[in-house]
Amino acid sequence: MFSNKLMRRQAGFAYLLLIPGCVLLLTFTFYPIVRGLPLAFTDYSVIDSTHWVGWDNFKRAFSDSTFGLALKHSLLYVLVVPVLQILSILMAVLVNNKLKFVHFFRVAYFVPVVTSMVAAAIAWKWVYEEQGILNFFLLKLHIVREPIVFMIETKLALLGVMIVTVWKGLGYYMMIYLAGLQSIPAELVESARIDGAGWWRTVRHITIPLLMPFVLLCSLISVMGAIHVFDEVFVMHGELGDPAYSTITTSVYSYKVAFKDFEFGYSATIGLLVSIIIMAISIVMFRYTRRGGLTYYE
Incomplete structure (x- = not known):
């Protein structure tokens, strides 16, 4: 009782x-989600009357070449996810060992997470400049003969922003995976090693399968963050995704349409379409990564 x-x-x-x-x-x-859904079917105006336009905004989106380019860049940004997750898992495995100064490394890896994205993007923008520190080392090591203008080179601009995202997110996902690793019973790993399994086989057959719920969580968060990436692109390349729209993403384009062109209805349509894409990707990820975890093998 x-x-x-x-x-x-x-x-x-x-x-x-x-x-x-x-x-x-x-x-x-x-x-805001419930309130914003009807806006996708209107030509909402702050200072003028709002009219119902039905599917016109969606038809415009499908024929809008700039939106298509922004969507392409956002989907390309998803390529960051597997790189980010693999590196995070490896870092978590590393700092989960009883190494000297391991607590220092855990804190050091987590510092970028608590750093403002605006400050980080400004710092990385300086790194990528023609006279920046990256070109300094490339020239000193004789890897290149002349400075590379990373911020202006269309083929490198988006990749440079992706690197900033990976650098910023590594510590965050590492901590989640570290929590997952510490929840795995030590006797399972010890039994595998007694049976002759090496480090890689232990990670592959014990660690990764038991970490799958954490992999699903981190991958979902990472995919949503990749498709919705805004801060680093906006700070480093502006609202037009300079140079020549080479870094524009759906979030940046939606911001431009709403707060520069004052077409809030069309901006809501863009947001709704991107949300549908994220939902579809999430369903696929749930479908193929639901196996694993401690309870799954009980």
């Missing part, structure tokens, strides 16, 4: 702690 009463009190306290978060989600996430 006392145990049930204590459990109800603990559950009530837990729900009480959830209320502030739920209020914030309802106010700043779910309400």
Whole structure:
């Protein structure tokens, strides 16, 4: 009797702690989503009357070459995800060992996560400049004969922004994977090693399968972040994705359409189409990565 009463009190306290978060989600996430959906079917105007235009905004999106280019760049950005996740897992495996100064390395890897993206993008923009530190080392090591203008070279501009995203996110996902690694029973790894499994076979057949729920979570977050990438592109290359739209993404283009062209309805349409694409990718990822985890093998 006392145990049930204590459990109800603990559950009530837990729900009480959830209320502030739920209020914030309802106010700043779910309400804007519900409120923004009808805008995709209008020519919403702040200062003039709003009219229902039906599917006209969607027809415009499918024939808009700039939106097509922005969508292409956003989908190309998804290529960051496997690189980011593989490197994060390897880093987590490394710092999960009892190494000297391991706590220092954990903190050092996490520093970029707590660094402002605006500050990080400005710093990386300086690194990529013609007289920046990257060209300095490339010239000193005789890898190139003349400075490379990374910020202007259309074939390198988007890749440069991707590198910033990878650098910024490594520590974040590493910490999630580190938590997952520490939840794996040590006796499983020890049994594998006693049976003669080397480091790679242990990681492949024990660590990775048991980490799959964490891989799914991190991959979903990473995919959504990649398709919605905005800060680093906007700070480094502006609202037009200079040079020559070579770095423009859907989020940057949506911002331009809404706050520069004041076409809020069309901007909402772009956001809705991108959300549908993310939903489709998420469903596929759930379908093919649902196996794994400690409970799956019990």
